């Protein structure tokens with residue numbers, strides 16, 4: 001059907017709930033890559049899952065009036081604000097969703113919690129342990145008033161990951177020996193790709209470590225069901241200066257100014273080993289310079305009774321090896337995590353129909369709404385975010401000490 005002129009000129013729909021369930025108004029700060037992803041989550045969760053309360057996209061906030069109004073129209077938000085304090089003060093906002101760079105997380109999250117709002121905050125929770133501690137304390141005070149604070153470790157919400165956690169908790173792979181985690185991307189391979197906020201310590205806190213390492217540290221601890229108690233690390237900044245941005249950046253990129261360059265003040269890559277509380281050993285590798293690797297988050301967990309493996313680039317699959325089976329037939333087999341009995345799948349497509357990256361944000365929105373309505377503990381909580389922040393800080397401290405390596409005797 002051809003679109004009529006009248007339809008083409010009409011403003012886009014705002015996504016309001018369809019049912020008579022009470023609404024939960026969402027106010028979101030930020031509208032770039034994560035803002036778009038979270039918008040999808042809020043728009044869809046109440047239409048796919050049976051929720052006791054339905055999210056309504058009340059208002060979106062950014063500093064540039066024209067840009068934030070365009071984002072509101074594009075993503076279906078009812079109103080636009082240019083000051084996050086005004087967003088928090090709105091009566092139609094009950095959840096404040098923070099999708100800004102890490103340097104503003106603490107201030108916005110603490111103000112929102114003190115104003116009586118629930119909070120969802122992108123990862124890493126903050127840029128420093130001190131900020132994350134202050135946020136966690138604010139979240140604990142707010143929990144006493146019935147408020148919820150969640151951190152956006154969205155990969156926990158991939159059904160195959162949630163299911164792997166269940167299998168490990170049930171003892172299907174037995175006592176854990178190894179957790180192996182890598183998260184590789186390649187969008188910084190080009191030394192002339194511009195100096196966006198993610199390359200500046202004052203905005204991002206750290207580089208690949210906080211951006212990607214935060215996810216795999218969280219996943220390692222979530223899957224193992226225990227915490228890292230020590231780490232040993234090396235890190236490197238391969239490209240130490242990059243062209244300044246010629247204009248605003250969008251998502252991961254932006255236009256480079258060919259003449260002027262500025263210093264990169266974060267890591268390009270961090271590699272570390274860790275010991276879990278039980279004595280199991282973990283290894284981690286994170287970089288945005290692995291040519292050809294786009295969003296390669298891979299995990300393998302080996303236990304006494306078996307192993308599990310996951311690859312985000314094939315996120316509907318989980319590999320499972322049951323070591324208690326006869327050696328003649330045992331071996332890794334591929335489970336398609338697409339059945340209605342699998343986590344989150346009850347509300348999606350008929351068996352075997354796959355999900356994607358965006359669904360993690362829908363599941364995140366669903367979990368947050370349920371947590372608020374049911375008064376249960378949020379997962380992942382700000383305390384989980386703080387724990388990851390402590391690991392990131394320990395990695396940086398260790399990498400600093402390890403900058404002079406033990407010489408190899410030739």
Ligand code: SOE
Pocket residue numbers: 033185211212252295
């Ligand atoms: C960029 O490296 C990035 O968008 C991360 O910031 C996200 O957390 C990750 O999910 C995908 O890659």
